[in-house]
Amino acid sequence: MRKTVLLVFLCLAAAAGAFGQDLDDVVISGRVVDTNGQAIAGATVTARQTATGQERTATTNSDGRYRLIELPPGPYTIRFSATGFGAKERVELNTISGQSLQLDIDLSPADVQAETTVTVTDEDAPVIDTTRTIVGGTIEQREIEELPNIGRNPLDLVLTLGGTAEEALSTSDLAEDRNANPRSTPLEQGNFTIAGGASYSNNITIDGLDNNDDRSARDRFQPSLEAIEEVQVIRNQFSAEYGRASGGRINLRTRAGGNKFRGRAFMFYRDDRLNANTWYNNSRGIDRLPLKYYNPGFTLGGPVILPGYNGRNRTFFFAAYEYQRFDDTTLIDTYIPVVPNPNFQLPTPTGTEQFCDNANPSNCPATAGFVQNYQNLYATPNAGNIVTARVDHRFNNSVDVTVGWQFGRRKNRRTSGASTTRIEDALQARNINTDAINFTNNWVIRSNAVNQFRFQWSNYKPSYQTDDPLAPVILIGYRNPVTNSVQTLIAGNSTASSLQNFADSREERRLQFQNTTTYITGRHTFKFGADIQDVNSQAVALGDATGTYNFNSVLNYSNNVVTRYRQNFGTATDVTNTYWGVFFNDEWKAAQNLTINFGLRYENETAIDDNNNFGPRVGVAWDPFGKKRGAGRTVVRFGAGIFYNRVLLRTVGDFIQNQQGSLASFDSNLIPTTNNARNNVLARISQDFPNGYASLEALRSAITAANCGPVATPVPCSPTTGFQVNTASGGNPLRSIDPNLRIPESYQFNVGFEREIARGWVVEANYTWNKTVKLWREYNTNLPVLPSGFSDYTAYLLANNFLFTNANGTVRTYRFYLGPSADASGVSTNPDTQSGTCSTSANVTCWINLNTTNTSTTTPNTNASDGVSSNSIGGPIGIAREALRNLRPDPSVDEKERVASIGNAFYHGLVVEFRRRYREIGYGFGGSFRAVYTLSKLMDDGLNNTSNAEISGDFSREWARALQDRRHRFALSGTIETPRWFGKLRFAPVFRFGSSAPFNLGYGIDRNLNDSSTDRVIFNGDIRELVWRKPGSGIPTDLLAKFSLQPIGAASGNIPRNAGRGPRQYIFDLNVTREFRFGERFRLRPVAEFGNILNMAVFSYGSEFVDFLRFGPNPTANQLQQLENFLVPTRTYRQRQIRIGIRFDF
Known part of the structure; x- marks a missing residue:
């Protein structure tokens, strides 16, 4: 009902026209008049792209108006000519994606002035787009290259703009502490939040084509920073041309070649000797992590010159290659059985002394084996290769095409622990292999009609696995002779997940087709088109999928006596989702100072049954000064619309797997010990060591060959012995989908004001209202049903x-x-x-x-x-x-989660921005400037699409500040160029501040017995006392006394979700560079980049849980330490880091 009412309202509010702005290309329009202000009909307007020489021509109508559409961004020369009038030119007119420039010109009679060339600088070009209704910002190539960016990830620059925030549980920009094992941000959290949208609801594109990982919510491919021309961020009111996002849209526009050969060689380097130590390492007396980071690469672009073919003004290429290598080592420090297993070869021990595998080595019984030390400092680097390439070809003035290629390979084997008991073949790596080919065809049908067709094929293969992921896992228990503690030697393979990574192997293939037609008639610009994507997502959960052999002692390993065996079958999921969207826009120039837009988009995804996703959008841009003095320097904007997220395929895949009942898990510990059945089955399985079972049937055959009856009357084991069918796996519960599951949708409203307050200086303010409904949440359908007459399980x-x-x-x-x-x-x-x-x-x-x-x-x-x-x-x-x-409704299993569209979020925020594009100030100084303040409030009732409530299904009690809600945010960025007497140095700072963010305080355990660890605490004090504490503050005895435990089985605690107040955020980075020119063509630019230049200790909870702990009357030393660290953040933002580098342009 609400959607219908809003749809009717939007239609009535903009009955005059429609919304149709182009976010990837450039529009240049205006009016040609004579010196008396009279329209010149039939005048010719020609836009010539400076880099490639390509031209586009338009003719003015009877009112003297012209409009050039679908122009590639970049510098242009615009020529105006008409019979009987002298021609005029505007040269070096720089344009960016999504820009709509209003260029009005007056022509003098030919007998007065034959021809005039007008040179346009940044001082003369329009700085306010009075027809734009979308809200967002663009980071241009100069800023991309000069702003500090320690991770060299173009998406990190998004946070320098207003209305943006890091994702919930973010670990980006946090320090790596030695011997720590922190949690990582869940993949489904996405990259960042834009305009209050869920952090997993953004649409990331490259050159307008999809660049998302649809199983999680991250990006598929990160191009080299040197290959990016622009980073465009649209906070809201984006064109109906684009969908699949109820948050924002981020488009990375890649660089293209031109008529001149241009290239760049670059090299960046980091070393631990250049860095400070982390705060926690210092506090624990631990040295810095060893670090060597090499980052060389090159770019090359120009015309395609072949024997017999000169591609100048016609065919161009651009290619970028970047190699990243983060050198690291892992110390393997374990113990190897002296007596080998005849069926499996372990590495030769490096130590010579033999130790008894017994708690009392001085009394070594005959039932104990012996071990020898094995140590190896093994190289575990993080290495990657990135390639982007494109070829642009112009067949004629009407048809041009672009073919692009993306290639990414990364293998990250880095670890943060001091040592490991895994041997080389059990070390896992985080791998990302991705490829894509794209094609774009632009066809100028005539001067008022353009068609654009795009195609993309992409393949994305992330995994967390060893070099031989199909090998079985071998676990050997032994007693460390130094610490006298029991440890496990891991060999053969490892399929264990960690706090940072889920052990799986995935592949996501995508075919995408886009077609958009733009047509101009009179004062209307119509745009319509379609986007079709076919996505196939396959995943294999690797946990115990290849067979896991346990030997609980060295002697059992040497004698080939398996003490436990586990193997999961049917862990693969295969999800196919076909997305399609169609749209129609109309942009109406209602008056010279008024643009009204209206658009309608329909979207559908076959992965779930949701067929009414209509998204109307409306926008108004009004210059209140019109033809008066000051026209073109002010614009008032209004916009509203309905937007839809995309389906996250992991949840759908889990449902399909459970629905098909394909998951079967074998664990020998499920076999009773009666009649020695378990040992008999394990003895049979031992005969097959070290091989896993290729199929469920093969394992069942081995089991039925064993005896599960008394010795006197043998009985073959049942094929189901030791099996659980269709149970939870890999940390995922049984999951189903609510029949009424719908794609989350967002209702957005924006009103804004932009004004040029001085020459080139712009202030912009926007208020955004964003309500998101039907967010995915989970509830437990297999909770124990409480009989009548009882208030709770207690x-x-x-x-x-x-x-x-x-x-x-x-x-x-x-x-x-x-x-x-x-x-x-x-x-x-x-x-x-x-x-x-x-x-x-x-x-x-x-x-x-x-x-x-x-x-x-x-x-x-x-x-x-x-x-x-x-x-x-x-x-x-x-x-x-x-x-x-x-x-329980089904006593055979525990938790059964159902995903339903029952979540909500609400955001409203004011963004005030003060900016200036790069200009020469005088006296040798120059620079650009952007300062953004965001005042906002973000509320939600869950973390992500698999969130549970403390009381299952009751999300009204979960309504609270979102974890990423910082009421005040400020970002300052820019560039400063100094004169010769100051060394001609260029400084580029980035400073970000955020006020306190909330944190959630819970138990970390399931005391209320609803199968979920979302229990919150009982607190008998003032909520305002729940504030983060600095390390070393001592045990907060008075504060702890105000907490109490709810009885096991009680429904809930008494404090709200996210009631705590965490630390503030400060980030200050600086880039310093110097340019040396050698003639007109060659430039050498050394650079020093300082991350956290002041080495401030800024604390963060990261992705760690903040839990209340209660111990007995005599806590151990470790428990006392945990009490002292209550409410103390366990992580800090990165310490001061320095990267040096050089760019050589030719």
Whole structure:
């Protein structure tokens, strides 16, 4: 209903016309008159592109008006001529993507003045586009090259503009601390937030074609910074020509060749000796991480010259290559069994001394094996190759084509730990392989009609895997003779996920077709077209997919006695999604100072059933001064519209996998120990070591060959022995899709004002209102159903005992009670003293304290004293869960998540920008300037498309400030060129400030028994006390005393989501360069780039969870340290880093 009302409102508000602005190309329009102001009909206006010599011509109508459309951005010479009048030229007119220039000219009679050339500089060219209704900004090539950008990622420059913010849980720009293992930002969080849109709702394009990873929400390919001409950011009101985003649009325009051969060789270098140490490394007495970073490359462009063919003015090429190498090493420090396994070869130990694999090495029993040390400093670099290339060809003045190629290869093996027990073949790498070919055809049908056709094929293959991802995993337990601790040697392969990476292998193939036609008639510019994309996304979750062999001791490994085996089957998903969108725009020049636009777009994606995605857009640009003095220096803008996100295919893929029931998981620990069944199956599997099973049937065949019955009466094992079918995998629960799932949609409104307040100085202010609905959220459909008469699970548990039958037939009776909160165990036989150990072989009553601080989720089981389960009694939370199992709709599994369109977000913000494009100031000084202040508020009810509520499904209680909501943001960037007496140095600073962002305070465990760790705390103080704390502040005893634990099974805490106040953000980087010219063609530019030049210690929570911890009355030293670090951010922004480099242009 709301969508219908808004649609009607927009149609009525702009009944006069429609929205049709071009964001990738340039429009030059205006009026040609004589010296008396009378229109000159039939005048010829010719735009000649300076670099290539290509020309486009238009003829004025009866009112003297002309319009040149679909012009490639770049410098132009515009020539005006008419019979009986002297011609005029405007030269070196620089244009950028999405620009609409209004150039009016008066021609004198031929007998007065034959021809005039007017030189236009930045001082003379229009700085205000009075017809533009979209809101955003463009970062041009000069800024791209000179602004500091430590990561050399063009998308990082987006944050220098207004209305932008880092994504929630962002770890970009954070320091790398040694021996740390921090979490990374979830891939589905996207890159950044624009105008309050969800950070995973942006559309990133290269030369107007899709550059997204549709399974997550990141970009597919990052071109070399040296290959980028512009970074264009549209915050809202983007043309109906573009869809697939309820946030913003970011377009990277690549450089093209021209009539002159031009090239560049460059090299950048970083070294740990140039950097400061991180704050946390210093505080822990740890040296800087070793660092060597090489970044060479080149660009080359010009006309295509071949034997017998001269491509000047017709055929051009441009190519850019960049190599990135981040040298690093990983210390492999582990122990190798002395006696080898006959079926598998481990590397030769580097140590000579042999150690007994026993807790007491001085008393080495015959059942213990021996180990020798193995050390190797192994090269684990982060290396990548980036290639972009394009060829532009003009067949004639009406037809030109562009063919482009993108090639990216990256293999990142860097680790942050001091050492690892993995040997070389088990070291994983983050790989990204991507390729793309694109084609663009521009056809000028006639002077008032242009057609543009685009095509793209792309292939994206990211993975986190070893060099041989199909090999089985071998885990060997041993006791470290130095620390006397049990460790695991990992060999053969590794399919484990980490806090930074999910172990999988993916491939996403895309075919894209675009066609757009522009037609001018009278005062109207019509544009219509279509965008079709066919996306096939395939993924394989690698966790235990190749077979994982466990040997719990060195001796068992040497004797080939497997103690555990796991393998998952059916972990592949294959999702095909066909996207198509059609649109129509009309731009009406209602008056010389008034432009009204209206457009309508329809979008559809086959991955989900949602067929009513109509997106109307309306825009108005008004110059209040019209023909009066000051005309062309002021514009008032209004815009509104409905926008749609795109489908994230990971969620859809999980649903398809679960729906098909293709996932089957085998774990030998699921086999009972009765009748020695488990050992018999493992003995059979040991015969196949070290090979995994190629199919589910092959493993079932091995299992049925084993005996699961008594020795006296052997019984073959069932084919289902040890299997779980269609269960959760790889950290993902069973997932289904709500029948009413819809694509998220955004209702946006903007009103703005732009004014040239002095020559070349512009101030712009925009207020944006953005409400997003139908965001994807999850709720648990397999929650235990609480019987009537109970307020929560706590009340049910207190009233009902839980009976568990031991392996010998005796019974454990679990009884629940509310005891002291200082109880660190929670499981006892005496509720008064919290003492006594529950038996697993006799009838016993076990008392479970629901107020305990014990967070164990261990499930009670019958595997006591078999060397597999360390606690067959179970932990308090695990016991409580099992006591509720029979209340679940499906007791055979735990969590079942359903994705539904039930999330919301709201943003409103004011962006004020003060800017000046590059100009020569005088006395040898020059520069550009941009200062942006953003005052905004962003509210939401979830983090991303898989967010859960504290109370399952109740997202109204989750409504709070978003994690990336910083009320005040300020960004300052620019360039300063100094005179000769100051060394002709160029300075380019970037300063960013953000006020405090919120953080969420929880338990980090599932005390309310809803299968999700979103529980929040009980706090009996003032919410304003929940503020981040500096390291070294001591244990906050008074603050901790105001917290209490909710009983296990209670519904919720009492503080809101995201109630804490985190640290502020300060980032100050500086680029210093000097240009040396050798003639007109050659330039040498050494550069020094300083990241965090003041080496400020700015703290951040990154992607870490902020959890309340409660321990027993006698906390350990480690627990005391955790209490001292309560509310202390665990990460800082990057320390001072220096990169030196050189560019040589020829």
